Amino acid sequence: MKYENVTDRELSWLSFDQRVLELAEDPATPLLERLRFLAIFSSNLDEFFMVRVATLMSKIENAITASNIAGMTPLDLMHEISLRTKALVDRQSTVLHEEIIPKLKEEGIEFLQWGDLNETERDYVGKLFHDRIFPVLTPLAVDPSHPFPYISGLSLNLAVIVKNPTTHEEFFARVKVPEILPRFIATAKSGSTRFITIEELIAINLQELFPGMVIEEHYSFRVTRNQDIELDEEESEDILLTLEAELARRRFGPPVRLEIESGVEARLVNRLAQELGISEDNIIHAPKPLDLTAFHKIADLGLPALTYEKFRSRTAHALSEVDPEDTDLFFAAIRQGEILLHHPYESFTSSVVRFLQSAAQDPDVLAIKQTLYRTSGDSPIIEALIEAAEAGKQVLAVIEIRARFDEQANVRWARKLEAAGVHVVYGLMGLKTHAKLSLVIRDEPQGLRRYCHIGTGNYNPKTARMYEDLGILSSDVELTEDLTKLFNQLSGFAPQSTYSRLLVAPRTLRSGITERIDREIENSKAGKPSGIQFKLNSILDERFVAKLYEASQAGVKIELLIRGICAVQPGLKGISENISVKSVLGRFLEHSRIFHFINGGESEYWIGSADLMGRNLDRRVESLIRVDRKEHHQRLQEILDLGLSDKVSSWTLAGTEWVRKSINEQGQPLNDVHATMIKLYGNDR
Numbered sequence: 001m002k003y004e005n006v007t008d009r010e011l012s013w014l015s016f017d018q019r020v021l022e023l024a025e026d027p028a029t030p031l032l033e034r035l036r037f038l039a040i041f042s043s044n045l046d047e048f049f050m051v052r053v054a055t056l057m058s059k060i061e062n063a064i065t066a067s068n069i070a071g072m073t074p075l076d077l078m079h080e081i082s083l084r085t086k087a088l089v090d091r092q093s094t095v096l097h098e099e100i101i102p103k104l105k106e107e108g109i110e111f112l113q114w115g116d117l118n119e120t121e122r123d124y125v126g127k128l129f130h131d132r133i134f135p136v137l138t139p140l141a142v143d144p145s146h147p148f149p150y151i152s153g154l155s156l157n158l159a160v161i162v163k164n165p166t167t168h169e170e171f172f173a174r175v176k177v178p179e180i181l182p183r184f185i186a187t188a189k190s191g192s193t194r195f196i197t198i199e200e201l202i203a204i205n206l207q208e209l210f211p212g213m214v215i216e217e218h219y220s221f222r223v224t225r226n227q228d229i230e231l232d233e234e235e236s237e238d239i240l241l242t243l244e245a246e247l248a249r250r251r252f253g254p255p256v257r258l259e260i261e262s263g264v265e266a267r268l269v270n271r272l273a274q275e276l277g278i279s280e281d282n283i284i285h286a287p288k289p290l291d292l293t294a295f296h297k298i299a300d301l302g303l304p305a306l307t308y309e310k311f312r313s314r315t316a317h318a319l320s321e322v323d324p325e326d327t328d329l330f331f332a333a334i335r336q337g338e339i340l341l342h343h344p345y346e347s348f349t350s351s352v353v354r355f356l357q358s359a360a361q362d363p364d365v366l367a368i369k370q371t372l373y374r375t376s377g378d379s380p381i382i383e384a385l386i387e388a389a390e391a392g393k394q395v396l397a398v399i400e401i402r403a404r405f406d407e408q409a410n411v412r413w414a415r416k417l418e419a420a421g422v423h424v425v426y427g428l429m430g431l432k433t434h435a436k437l438s439l440v441i442r443d444e445p446q447g448l449r450r451y452c453h454i455g456t457g458n459y460n461p462k463t464a465r466m467y468e469d470l471g472i473l474s475s476d477v478e479l480t481e482d483l484t485k486l487f488n489q490l491s492g493f494a495p496q497s498t499y500s501r502l503l504v505a506p507r508t509l510r511s512g513i514t515e516r517i518d519r520e521i522e523n524s525k526a527g528k529p530s531g532i533q534f535k536l537n538s539i540l541d542e543r544f545v546a547k548l549y550e551a552s553q554a555g556v557k558i559e560l561l562i563r564g565i566c567a568v569q570p571g572l573k574g575i576s577e578n579i580s581v582k583s584v585l586g587r588f589l590e591h592s593r594i595f596h597f598i599n600g601g602e603s604e605y606w607i608g609s610a611d612l613m614g615r616n617l618d619r620r621v622e623s624l625i626r627v628d629r630k631e632h633h634q635r636l637q638e639i640l641d642l643g644l645s646d647k648v649s650s651w652t653l654a655g656t657e658w659v660r661k662s663i664n665e666q667g668q669p670l671n672d673v674h675a676t677m678i679k680l681y682g683n684d685r
Helices: 009-025 031-061 074-106 119-136 198-204 239-250 266-276 292-299 327-335 349-361 380-390 407-419 477-491 509-525 542-553 614-618 630-644 673-682
Strands: 110-112 139-142 156-163 170-176 184-186 194-197 214-225 255-261 283-286 339-343 365-372 394-399 423-425 436-444 447-455 467-474 502-505 532-536 558-562 579-583 593-597 604-608 620-627 650-654 657-661
Touching: 009 031, 009 074, 009 657, 031 074, 031 214, 031 255, 031 292, 074 110, 074 283, 119 198, 156 198, 156 266, 184 198, 184 292, 194 198, 214 266, 255 266, 266 283, 327 349, 327 447, 339 349, 339 630, 349 365, 349 380, 349 436, 349 447, 349 467, 365 380, 365 477, 380 394, 380 407, 394 407, 394 477, 407 423, 423 477, 436 477, 447 477, 477 502, 477 620, 502 509, 502 614, 509 542, 509 593, 509 614, 509 620, 532 630, 542 558, 542 579, 558 630, 579 630, 593 630, 604 630, 614 620, 620 630, 630 673
Parallel strands: 110 194, 255 283, 365 394, 394 423, 532 558, 558 579
Antiparallel strands: 139 170, 156 170, 156 214, 184 194, 214 255, 339 467, 365 436, 436 447, 447 467, 502 620, 532 593, 579 650, 593 604, 604 620, 650 657
């Protein structure tokens, strides 16, 4: 089937990165937060090359020439990506060196070269180099007896050109900057906000690494490699062992990008590119320092005048009066009625973590079932599951060991949980388990009762402080029966389960949302109230893009609040005139998904883990829950109304171009969504 007016996924991803960069460029953003947004932009671009560009390069290498749904061939797309990424990196370098670094210097935070240090500082960092850095370094020479060394992905390196003073022969050598050591080194023992990079310190002392040689040239560079993993699950007898082997191979993925400091001679760049097999399209020149992800550490200095104002998450009102030690009262609070949670404004720790800890500690709890996609390194949720298993409770953990870039951590969790007696399963063959689900079975005087949590975000207490997400705690019989069926499907064989309050991918989610869009189309044609509001991370699925265009042409008003990738092109005459698209970025990462259908005046709301992307709809286990309580409808509508309002700072999509509006007609700053929400929840709603 042919689809038209669909924006390419990779170019839309780069548009999202541009919006992140615009936050760093905005003088109204606190100074250290501007630095953090530069670091986020860099890490986003790293992932983009490791996954998306790597896939595109594979297509080019395999001589695939067919156009994608946006009408672009792989070669055309690669060229456009190259132009856009280089332009974005130029903007990043400009704002860093011409605005942020000078302004940080005014605040006493300085990034120095060796020549900027005073004698005391040179003595201090010089001793630090000899005591802590020099012993860790390993120079690798390239000559007939030393082949070109393997350059690990995302590592920072110094390329060194040395000359033998006797024979006058030139040689290439590589020095890897140790990742285990701090990137920015304070120039005094404590309290200093004057920094020198570790690579600058190494460069000054290169002669000690190559005694007897003449240092002709040195420059920093960084290589990005293909980090995607492909598992043939049908051929695998043990998916855990297969994944561990694949993770070991991933370190040696082919190079997809070379970053090199500006001003390096063309012959040296060409030599390095030739050794790595990198084309000009994927070489990015930038002023040092390279790898700005390291600026997260500087942003963490947390100087109050240069960061967002601190706030403390409040405990959800329904749980605020419950004694933390009283598990009976905690479960009783859930029995009083479903609790809608909104993180990070409402605490994840005092709600979701507490739910699982209470279940682990309560002697009346018989079983816990849990999905885990990503979690923190010191996860209290993992510890609660282990505690429950050791107490003799039945514990099931559905661990998604294929969660991209968290595979290694999830393998470790799986091993640890299995060792504690937890039943660990890896979901359904060929499908990632992305649904965020917990189910607790408790023995009560009236008989067994089930409690559950369903969320839009991961069970990760650390990211829950930065990610905006929604969740529901419930003991509703209908809903907990749904979750019982779904967990049975994940751990056993129950492919034909039917659900009352859930839409579950890959079986019913696509059809369920499609049916509801069709219902809005019919309502519009019949003159009944109609309309659609979606808050999503991404919308890419071409069938849903076409379906929304169909609804627009039928007169349905469609409002989309999209954080990241958006394939929809709003405002096209005769196609999408009734569609508007906005994006909100800022202090917190907008991560919740809300689906609102006007439904003839009887509004229907769904929340859950799924975006409208092919992978979520067809290749993952995802879930959406229908939200039934009217007071929860009001809260969800508040979230939608605020994000879609013209009175808040946001981006509006016009065709394929995102336009930011951060000030009103009078030149005054528009309200910030996250600051508004902090204030709203601070008023003890």
